[in-house]
Amino acid sequence: MVPASYLYVPGDRPERFAKALSSGAGGVILDLEDAVALAAKADARAAVVDQLMKPAAIELWVRVNSGDLGRADVEAVADLPGLTGVFVPKATVASLEDLRAITDVPCCALVESAVTLLELPKLAAADGVVALAMGEVDLAADLGLEPSPNEHEMWPLRMQVVVASVAAGRRAPIGPVHTSIHDLDELRHSTLALRRAGFEARQAIHPTQVSVINEAMTPTEEEVERAEELLRLADAADGGVCVDEHGRMIDEAVLRSARRSLDRRRAIEPN
Numbered sequence: 426m427v428p429a430s431y432l433y434v435p436g437d438r439p440e441r442f443a444k445a446l447s448s449g450a451g452g453v454i455l456d457l458e459d460a461v462a463l464a465a466k467a468d469a470r471a472a473v474v475d476q477l478m479k480p481a482a483i484e485l486w487v488r489v490n491s492g493d494l495g496r497a498d499v500e501a502v503a504d505l506p507g508l509t510g511v512f513v514p515k516a517t518v519a520s521l522e523d524l525r526a527i528t529d530v531p532c533c534a535l536v537e538s539a540v541t542l543l544e545l546p547k548l549a550a551a552d553g554v555v556a557l558a559m560g561e562v563d564l565a566a567d568l569g570l571e572p573s574p575n576e577h578e579m580w581p582l583r584m585q586v587v588v589a590s591v592a593a594g595r596r597a598p599i600g601p602v603h604t605s606i607h608d609l610d611e612l613r614h615s616t617l618a619l620r621r622a623g624f625e626a627r628q629a630i631h632p633t634q635v636s637v638i639n640e641a642m643t644p645t646e647e648e649v650e651r652a653e654e655l656l657r658l659a660d661a662a663d664g665g666v667c668v669d670e671h672g673r674m675i676d677e678a679v680l681r682s683a684r685r686s687l688d689r690r691r692a693i694e695p696n
Contacts, residue, residue, distance in 0.1 A: 427689075428452040428484055429642035431558075431599060432629045435460035436469030436487075442476050448632040449639060452484035457498050458491075458514050466494065470501055477505035486533065488512040491520065496527060503528035510555065515563065518544050521551045531555045533599065536586055537563035545585055549593035557586050558599035558628065576615070580622075587623040597625035606631045616641035625689065644686045656684070 428451025434441050436457045445453045455476060461469045473487055485507050489498035491514055502508050510531035513520060515538045524532060534541070534548050537560035541548065549557055561579055565572055572578050583600075590598045600619040603612045616627055616638050627638045661667070667675050 427596070427625065429626050430629050430635045430638040431484075431486070431626060432632065432635055433460065433488070433602070436473045437461050437465040439472040439476065442472075444632060446481060446483065448635045450483065450629065450632075450635045451626070451639075452486055452509070453481075454486045454488050454512055454628070456488045458488045466490070470498060474501055474505065477502055477507035479507060481507050484509040486510055486512055488514060488535075491515060495520075496523065499524060499527050499530075503530050512558065514560065516541055516548055518547050518551065521548065521554065525553055529553060533558050535560040535563075536582075538567045542582065542585060545589035546592065549589040549595055554593075554595065556596050556599055557590050559583060559586060559601035561601040562604065583619075583622060583624075591623070597623055600624040600627035602628045602630050603634065604630070606633065609633070609637050612637050613641050644689055648686050651686075 430450045431452040431454050432445050432448055432450035433454045433456050434445040436455050437460075442453075442455070455473045457466065457469050457473060477485060477487075486509050487498065487502050489495045489502075489511050495514075499511060502511070508530060510533060511524070512533045512535055513524060514535050516532075516534035516536070517538075517540050521532065521534065530553070532553050533556045534551075534554050535558050536542065536545070541564075545557070548554065559582075561572075564570075564582065565579070570578050579601075586598045590596070600616065603615060605611065612634055619627060620642050624642075626642060629635050629638055
């Protein structure tokens with residue numbers, strides 16, 4: 426299963442861990458960074474370590490801190506049986522090299538700074554990186570942006586991340602959080618836009634967002650039926666030129682998109 430949603434839960438709120446694990450998210454991110462006050466970092470790390478000692482039916486990631494605190498985080502969780510990998514904040518080539526010197530656990534590089542944007546090709550291709558993810562609150566602050574309601578200021582940056590992911594042969598990137606917890610209609614609208622733009626998952630900050638993200642990131646029955654029909658027509662043509670019911674030519678690019686839709690549906694809903 427490839428997660429369509431990743432739900433953050435503060436590492437210093439262990440009483441919320443069970444709810445996050447049962448939220449329907451494909452992955453849970455136990456957060457040791459922004460969601461945890463400095464005075465609570467040690468207690469949060471201990472709670473996260475305790476959780477990662479237990480088996481889990483879904484992916485469990487840890488968003489570690491930066492710098493010395495982050496290195497201590499990685500050392501504490503790297504060998505625990507429940508860990509899937511770590512989310513690296515404000516990722517740079519240098520910070521990933523520091524991480525690799527400690528452990529070879531998979532990592533997701535958060536795109537949260539101008540430096541990260543400039544290093545995207547190297548970051549995406551770095552050993553251990555399985556995906557790039559948008560961290561747009563920090564990114565906008567670093568760039569001095571004030572995104573408008575339609576977020577058009579962010580789209581050129583998002584597409585750089587899509588291109589870097591594809592060029593490096595990585596999985597499609599993970600979209601940003603939607604900070605308006607109760608605006609589920611806008612969450613659905615923007616998540617569909619992210620999927621059309623080449624993202625395959627999205628981060629969430631509240632359990633109520635998970636089902637909306639899962640639905641929007643999953644190809645619909647209509648899309649699956651359309652993809653299957655295109656592949657049937659191509660098979661019937663046995664390598665020759667074929668057209669659909671509207672007279673539009675079906676070429677290899679169209680078939681690649683159809684296969685991607687089917688693969689995505691199977692990955693999210695393997696049964």
